[in-house]
Every structure is written in C-alpha cells, then in structure tokens.
Amino acid sequence: QVQLVQSGAEVKKPGASVKVSCKASGYIFTDYSIHWVRQAPGQRLEWMGWINGGNGITRYSQKFQGRVIITRDTSASTAYMELSSLRSEDTAVYYCAKSRGQGVDHWGQGTLVTVSS
C-alpha cells in the first residue's frame, strides 16, 4: 500500500531554514510527482510546489518562489522541501502528497513547523 512518511516536528527561529522529508513506499517513486502543501493554524490548504519524481523538474507557487527548494533522492524514494528565511507566518503543518493525474491522492501525516523566537 502507498505510504508517505514525513519527518518529525521542528521548532525554528525567525530567519532560519527548515528541511522536511517525505519517504515514499508502495509504488514506483520515479513514476509520480510529489506535491508539498501547507496549512497554517485554522487556515486553508496552500499549494507550495511539486517535483517530478523521475526527472526532478520542479514547479513552485509564485508566493514561495525564491524561498522554497524541493528536491528528491530517488535511491531513497524520498522527497524534501526546504523553506528559508522563516518568519512567524510560516508556522504551519506541512504535507507531502503523491500525484494522481493533475492532482494528488495519498498524503503524508504532516509535519508541524513552528517558527518562534
């Protein structure tokens, strides 16, 4: 069965960077993309970007362009999302999700990132 297992919660200071991992299993990693989505407390889902698991091509939301980098390690079937220049508004649960057509199907459990001085 498809599983996406994310790394644990993080606490960061403003201005720092965070890197969240997403380990995939149960499917051929290079056949699908991985999307990253975040949700601030009590707020809507927010699409951040995706990476093609096969060729590594990425696409980012304009909102995060220049501040987010999504990478993958095919040998480990793992995708990573690094967000830099953190501010308090970046406090959120960050999710990875596997692509299905032009959308997603399976989701990771989420990683809480707290930005606080």
Added chain:
Amino acid sequence: QTVVTQEPSLTVSPGGTVTLTCASSTGAVTSGYYPNWFQQKPGQAPRALIYSTSIKHSWTPARFSGSLLGGKAALTLSGVQPEDEAEYYCLLYYGGAQVFGGGTKLTVL
C-alpha cells in the same frame, strides 16, 4: 494572483443532498483545470475524494460525485451521513501551478 472561491459554509440534514462549488477568478472552470476535491476533518490530513472533475478514488464512497456546473466545479453529496461533517477543499490546475479553494465547512444537522 489567482483566487479559487468556495462557499464558506453549508448546512445539510442527514439523508439530504448538498452541492459544493468551486469557482476560478480567471473565468469558467473547465475539465482542463482537472478539479480535485478533498475532505479534511479536524486534526487529520486531507483525504482525496475526486480527481479530474469526476473520477472517484477507490476509497471514495459512492454518495460523493464530481461535475462541472454553471462554469464551476461541483461536488455533490447524496444521502449525507453524519460522518460527512468536515471541511471540503477543491484544487484547480493552472498549467503546472495549482491553487486550493478557501474550503467549505459542511455541517450535518
């Protein structure tokens, strides 16, 4: 800045039918936006329900259906169950980038 709009909240009686919609600030939503629908309950990750306008995932209950309606994407729940009370989000595809709607809080009362 593209905005995707959903009804903020809707209320439906158990056993009833309700339709949630998803509109794009760029104009009419077509199949080329590949609408996806998700259900999210408090403290949980979202769960995918529908992709490519109307295709159900293997786990999607039969009472959920997706369509295009009046220039919007639509999610219809027929024979609503108490466990359908949740937040529902749509996701639209804009040539590579994707945008979520603001979500609809569905209350079953």
